Amino acid sequence: MAQYNVTGIVLRRVPYGETDNIITLYTRERGRVSAIAKGARKPISRLAGACETLTCGRYNLAGGKSLDIVTQAEVKDAFPSLRKDLSRLAGAQYLAEALNHFVVEEDAHPDLFTLLRAGLLLMERADDPQTAVRWYELRLLELAGYGPDLCSCVICGETVPRDNASQTDIYALSVANGGALCTDHANPNGYEDHAALTFDALDYLQHLNAHGLEHIRAVAKIPSPSEATAGLARMALRRTIRWRIDGDLRSAPFMDSLLSPGRPPDETSPHQSTVA
Amino acid sequence: MSTHYAKPLARLVGEFEKLPGIGPKSAQRLAFHVLRIPEDEAHALAAAIVDVRTTIKYCRVCGNFTDQDTCFICTDPRRDQSLMCIVAEARDLIAMEKTNEFRGVYHVLQGVISPMEGVGPDRLRIAELQDRLSGGIVREVILATNPTVEGDTTAMYLARNIIKPLDPSIKITRIAHGMPAGGDLDYADQATLISALEWRRELT
Numbered sequence: 001m002a003q004y005n006v007t008g009i010v011l012r013r014v015p016y017g018e019t020d021n022i023i024t025l026y027t028r029e030r031g032r033v034s035a036i037a038k039g040a041r042k043p044i045s046r047l048a049g050a051c052e053t054l055t056c057g058r059y060n061l062a063g064g065k066s067l068d069i070v071t072q073a074e075v076k077d078a079f080p081s082l083r084k085d086l087s088r089l090a091g092a093q094y095l096a097e098a099l100n101h102f103v104v105e106e107d108a109h110p111d112l113f114t115l116l117r118a119g120l121l122l123m124e125r126a127d128d129p130q131t132a133v134r135w136y137e138l139r140l141l142e143l144a145g146y147g148p149d150l151c152s153c154v155i156c157g158e159t160v161p162r163d164n165a166s167q168t169d170i171y172a173l174s175v176a177n178g179g180a181l182c183t184d185h186a187n188p189n190g191y192e193d194h195a196a197l198t199f200d201a202l203d204y205l206q207h208l209n210a211h212g213l214e215h216i217r218a219v220a221k222i223p224s225p226s227e228a229t230a231g232l233a234r235m236a237l238r239r240t241i242r243w244r245i246d247g248d249l250r251s252a253p254f255m256d257s258l259l260s261p262g263r264p265p266d267e268t269s270p271h272q273s274t275v276a
Numbered sequence: 277m278s279t280h281y282a283k284p285l286a287r288l289v290g291e292f293e294k295l296p297g298i299g300p301k302s303a304q305r306l307a308f309h310v311l312r313i314p315e316d317e318a319h320a321l322a323a324a325i326v327d328v329r330t331t332i333k334y335c336r337v338c339g340n341f342t343d344q345d346t347c348f349i350c351t352d353p354r355r356d357q358s359l360m361c362i363v364a365e366a367r368d369l370i371a372m373e374k375t376n377e378f379r380g381v382y383h384v385l386q387g388v389i390s391p392m393e394g395v396g397p398d399r400l401r402i403a404e405l406q407d408r409l410s411g412g413i414v415r416e417v418i419l420a421t422n423p424t425v426e427g428d429t430t431a432m433y434l435a436r437n438i439i440k441p442l443d444p445s446i447k448i449t450r451i452a453h454g455m456p457a458g459g460d461l462d463y464a465d466q467a468t469l470i471s472a473l474e475w476r477r478e479l480t
């Protein structure tokens with residue numbers, strides 16, 4: 001049996017049999033890997049801690065018949081503050097689920113590992129966890145090859161916002177084309193593909209998008225925008241992700257109910273989008 | 277498979293294979309075992325399976341398994357009705373009962389909030405819990421969910437979003453977690469040690 005060491009984060013843990021867990025790891029070295037952690041649900045198991053969801057660890061895996069087997073595991077970071085804050089813990093679960101949807105088995109992409117780790121650190125520390133989620137979504141889309149161009153109109157190429165922009169301008173994000181739309185081409189009520197963005201919402205997303213993986217300290221300090229801006233940014237990225245994975249992330253409604261209370265639940269039909 | 281077994285045997289092997297954690301090998305072993313036991317034992321096994329399915333239901337009050345309307349714990353007058361232990365599953369209730377330490381009553385959620393699996397609070401017995409807590413009888417709630425992401429999510433959700441808004445005078449506690457009995461400090465991971473420190477107790 002070939003053995004190998006990886007550093008990874010547990011995306012998902014599913015109980016198996018009497019005391020085992022099947023874990024899905026996102027590893028720096030090999031991308032997504034699934035493995036069985038035998039006995040990990042016994043309280044005295046030495047695998048239990050490291051095989052818990054949202055734990056970063058070092059894992060020794062051995063090739064098994066169908067699934068690899070976790071032979072040793074050591075916790076590197078259990079992100080303990082997440083366990084004390086319900087909305088941040090809900091956000092962290094969303095980050096893990098989102099990444100899981102954009103990756104396939106055994107396809108190494110170290111930047112995605114870095115992103116997930118940064119996302120979990122941000123969920124622990126960011127001043128505004130909702131802003132941290134939006135930044136993570138932008139970076140995830142980019143690393144998956146779907147990063148939206150937020151600085152020029154996908155139809156005419158004009159720079160957005162325009163030079164003499166006014167606060168009342170309405171822009172949009174084209175969900176299918178993955179890019180911004182200028183005031184002339186944005187038709188938030190006419191096309192189901194257009195997610196409306198106010199001047200402030202566009203500005204907010206551009207600001208987030210300018211922060212790369214190396215800027216997480218700065219991202220942690222970005223203050224929360226107005227409720228209207230946060231809502232439009234959330235909707236635009238949610239719809240972009242829905243378009244890319246052709247479905248909804250299951251943990252989104254629970255996270256939204258905690259991070260954006262008072263907002264109407266995320267629409268399931270992409271047809272209505274109005275400017276708040 | 278059907279080509280190797282006589283039809284009734286193939287059917288039994290097939291049924292066993294549907295059980296959790298039972299693969300084809302184990303299913304065959306169990307089926308051959310049934311063939312070897314006396315006929316009356318086989319009848320007793322079959323009857324027990326049918327009996328449990330037709331008579332066992334959920335306790336109207338706490339959600340535990342019972343063959344009555346209300347389970348034996350909820351109807352026991354010696355139980356302290358002001359102390360409620362909330363567990364995820366009926367099997368957790370049984371684990372707590374085996375300690376012979378807890379004299380209060382239970383509430384079985386029949387699951388945990390698991391956002392990634394699409395299980396939200398609406399899938400748990402939370403409306404029933406709100407009904408019971410609004411009666412003013414329960415003074416302390418012990419949240420006895422597992423120290424997992426889902427267990428923590430569920431406990432925090434119940435404490436902050438359900439119990440506190442309903443009656444802020446109810447004392448809310450969570451079962452301690454940290455070092456397991458017989459565990460080795462040297463091998464404990466960061467998360468376990470942080471919990472163990474946090475949940476430490478003064479020695480008197």
Ligand SMILES: [Zn+2]
Nearest residue numbers: 153156182185
């Ligand atoms: Zn344009």
Ligand SMILES: [Zn+2]
Nearest residue numbers: 335338347350
């Ligand atoms: Zn009962």
